[in-house]
Amino acid sequence: MNNYDVIVIGGSAAGIPAAITARRHYPDKSIMLIRKEGKVPIPCGIPYIFGTVGSTDKNLIPDAVFSNNDIELLIDEVQSIERKAKSVVTAGGERISYDKLVLSTGAEPLQLPIKGIDKENVFYAKKDVSYLDDLLHKLDNVRNVVVIGGGFIGVEFADELNKRGPNVTIIEMLPRCLMLAFDEDLCIEAEEKLKSRGINIVTNNRVEEILGNEIVTGVRLADGKELMADIVFVGVGVIPNIALAEKADLEVNHGGIVVDSNMKTTDDNIFACGDCVDKKSFFTGKQSGLRLASIATTEARIVGANLFEQRRKSQGVTGVFSTAIGDLVLATAGLTNKQAQDNGFNVTYGEAEAPDRHPGGMPGMSKMKVSLIFNKGTGELIGGQVRGGTCAGELINTISACINNRMTADDIAMFQIGTHPAVTASPIAYQLVNAAEMALTKQ
Template sequence: MPEETFVIVGAGLAGAKAAETLREEGFAGRVLLIGEEIERPYERPPLSKGFLLDKEPRDKAHVHEADWYDKHDVELRVGVSVTAIDRAAHEVRLSTKEPIRYGKLLLATGASPRRLEVPGSKLQGIHYLRTMADSAALKQALAHGGRRVVVAGAGWIGLEAAAAARAYGNDVTIIEPEPAPLHAALGPELGRLFADLHHEHGVDVRLDQGVAGFWGAGQVSAVVTSGGAEVPADVVVVGIGVRPNAGLAEKAGLEVSDGILVDQSLRTSDPDVYAAGDVANAYNPLLGRRIRVEHWANALNGGPAAARAMLGHDVVYDRIPYFFSDQYDLGMEMSGVAAPGEYDKVVYRGDVAAREFVAFWLNEGRVVGGMNVNVWDVTGDVQALIRSGRPVDEARLADPAVPLADLVA
């Protein structure tokens, strides 16, 4: 009887950690890990942080050493894509025309940057940041300093790119259509904190306006805002969000809506096909609804969870969304969901003016999100508060003298 083959489509962090987990859990069959990029699997946070700032070498981003895949009998195919899934035949077809039969299939195809479709969008000097190659090109564009950099979008990627551009000594303008940076992720209260942070570091933050177009003769030279202003630009960074790479799943007839729909075990509408990472729109039993999480921790934890589910383990993937960011002298960790409409109050603990505090988003007295800013070793307690689902005493929550662990007990 031929050995069973598990195919993983997408050689990013989620896919690589899934392959690692399959071997750790004792799976002895064939493991095939397929990636479109020519790089072996790597983590994405360094692309807008340490690697972009030239503080970390390229190799530090890789998930495993180069020889790990051979040592663990994982077939890593880079520079290859999957063009189709035949669910009835349990086969995937590769761009090399080769059919591969699978017993279980994991889709960890990630997401792609949303593109600005405006006049001039094809000019040179306009950067998107998703891949190692993107980050290397942007670093080269920023590294000499003295350039006029415009960042379209004040989300996490845009803000981190802006901070990197300033660190290299460039002039930076951020253009954001929402009333505050990170408005969709944090709401206006904490969004203003990041606007002030970038103002203090010499960034021109222009809110309530978008990008209407680009000017230039081959190379971008200016950005035109929705208000009609022309902002000079030698380099543009576009960070307006991502779209899940769910086309392959959709063509195969899997249920898709803002990503690939999966249950609490990361199983799709086909019991032999799973999805993890940015592309998975998963039912989270803790939150009681579906959520698609685009952050590093979701790939780190979701890949192994999917691998265990593929092996028949009883898996309930109910991780609390988690994210971290470093900008200038501000480091933060975010847990939970704090988008507008998800909360009715924000409570602060610590010194907000000094940017050493924890912010809590509450909904009907229960903590639904927490962000620690330049305060460390509290993420576990913050997540325990969210997971408990219990109403909290707001005065005690705001009092640094009361241990957070006491509010959960």
């Protein structure tokens, strides 16, 4: 029987950094990663296969990461964990023992319980290359696509599918697209941008039935209206893959595998990270539904470092991400204003907008807007949103650093920033600092 110091199950945004981090911190340990897929798509890049990038082959996580980090790769499916024997048994008939085991089994797209959902040409954002290739090929002869769900997966798919020519309609049950990530002003801007790019948006509505015989021909909405559709894409969330953990009698709940702040499961030798894991909010300590590749990698870096020595603790998830619609970038960190209020926080709010170059005539200028949400009780930053050009994607990480360090508006207003005419706002107009000042002084 083969034997490894560390076995990682799963080879995407959690499994890979868990294995790499284990390698970095424990250079003498033997590490195997077992995944069932021959090729693994870059998860966040999946929407871009269909427009910008153009093929699944150009959106793969390169396997060089394994040889470069002295990690053994086994392509096989783990069918059970024998906790007493500390070994795993695979579909290929292997029994391999471990000292420490990492579960990063991910999540599957959520299926909607609606009539006709099983028809041919209903697609999801599955991390499966041949499945995605099938969707890619089918798009060549398609006139109408309906996207169910106006969250960031739905919005990104809609924008990319639209580039291939079909008529695309988003159906969102909330009053606005992207409402779980952004406050209403930015949701409106996103919707306007999508519409200007030819995408139809139907909000406050839901798909009640997928129409057609075996193959999709359309959808019927809650208000009775019918839309033609050759393809329906469903992007309404994910459910954690917990079957293996459940079978091994590890504690799980509907949010995923239960872990402590060291990312350890109820078995001392088994850790878990990524979409398969139950999460707690950094702000409230309550269960969080956030599932992001960036959260998976953060958790994986805690797991990888903690395997043989207690080194890191999870602080809970803050939720930091960006999305792009053409040249419009929207980014968010922590709680929205609405979420903060729904969770009982008394908040103060400030926003500032300025050109992201100075003078504004410098090339490539976008108007960048930052809004910040502070907990009035503690004074601490609990949320921030950015709307602007490309660099909104890095600016949100500055905001995330401020949140993680529980900075107050005064801290942020005094925080030393660097600026340059060709790449940022002026130091006088710098949006992050001015949004903090506005939160302090506008009342």
